[in-house]
Amino acid sequence: MNGGVNGGDDPIRLAAVDGEAVPRRGLKAVLESNVINHERLPMLEVVCERMVRLFATSMRNLTSDAIEVNLEAITSVRFGDYMDRLPLPAMFGVFQVKPWESYGIVIVDAGLIYGIVDALLGGRGGMRSLPPEGRTFTTIESSLVSRVVQMALDDFARAFEEIAPVAMGLERMEMSPRFAAIAEPSNAAAVASYSVSMDGRGGTFSVLLPYATLEPVREKLLQRFMGEKAGRDRIWAEHMASELYNTQVTLDVVLGEKIMPLREVRGLEVGQTIALTIGPDDALQVHCGGVPLGRAHIGQRSSNIAIRMATDIAKGYPK
Known part of the structure; x- marks a missing residue:
């Protein structure tokens, strides 16, 4: 047994004993844990479900085949572990999410790649054996698949419209996961996996988004789904707006201001006159709750003191 002492009486086991693995402890256990604890994002699930309908329609228009798209799962993974487990080729x-200046990856498996190529080049469909392992993809295959990937990204951006306006642009296609490293291996990411069936051919593709990419809209993704408005209750919002417009407020018209020593203020008597610098034709400040709203002229109407606004009402009008 190899061991060491960290300043205490208990040794820290660093190697296996009699062929049995030693449990990982402390920070090492946290960093190397396969369990990803991350808060659930209900609206992300809604976005991924909408993607199914949009992408199926786009694929039908592109290939004129009977297309079936299904959302298989939405999982949280560590970026490095997930990329290492992916079957090749x-x-x-x-791709880049341009408003957020962040990146994501679309992973297309070999079955779907050859299914897309077969469909776009006029194949008759049906199950066919895949090319031998180790064969690289041609330029034509890469070009056709990149076209479909960009179409999928456009549909995914449309599905995101209720959350936030985004634009997703494909930057490059890679054949090796080593060249698609957009995050640190230990970073958490959300992966939505889809299966695509095209007249007996097809495969799977996945959309991987690091949680750092989703951070700008994290608060919106945490909302509960309520209808097609992404958790926003339109009736309640309209009711609140109408009640606010009917709220009565008290306005104060400032006739003038003068700075006086406390000694003079304490010496004021009934009937004493305070001279102000405001003229009868000058515009006066209008306040609401101490907040200046604008300026108005004072006058008389129907034996009542009245004011007429001389400027538009603006919150935070300078004093």
Whole structure:
């Protein structure tokens, strides 16, 4: 047994004993844990479900085949572990979410790659054996698949419209996961996996988004799904707006201001006159709750003191 002492009486086991693995402890256990604890994002699930309908329609229009798209799972993974477990050959489409200046990956497996190529080049469909392992993808295959990947990204961006307006642009297609490293291996990421069936041919593709990429809209993704408005209750919002417009407020018209020593203020008597610098034709400040709203002229109407606004009402009008 190899061991060491960290300043205490208990040794820290660093190697296996009699062929049995020693449990990992402390920070090492946290960093190397396969369990990803991350808060659930309900609206991300809604976005991924909408992607199914949009992408199926786009694929039908592109291939004129009977297309079936299904959302298999939405999981949280460590970026490095997930990329290491992916079966090869595959294509990795690295894309940028332009408003957020962040990146994601679309992973397309070999079955779907050859299914897309067969469909776009006029194949008759049906199950066919895959090319031998180790064969690289041609330029034509990469070009056709990149076209479909960009179409999928456009549909994914449309599915995101209720959350935030985004634009997803494909930057490059890679054949090796080593060249598609957009995050640190220990970073957490959300992966939505889809299966695509095209008249007996097809495969799977996945959309990987690091949680760092989703951070700008994290608060919106945490909302509960309520109808097609992404958790926003339109009726309640309209009711609140109408009640606010009917709220009565008290306005104060400032006739003038003068700075006086406390000694003079304490010496004021009934009937004493305070001279102000404001003229009868000058515009006066209008306040609401101490907040200046604008300026108005004072006058008389129907035996009542009245004011007429001389400027538009603006919150935070300078004093």
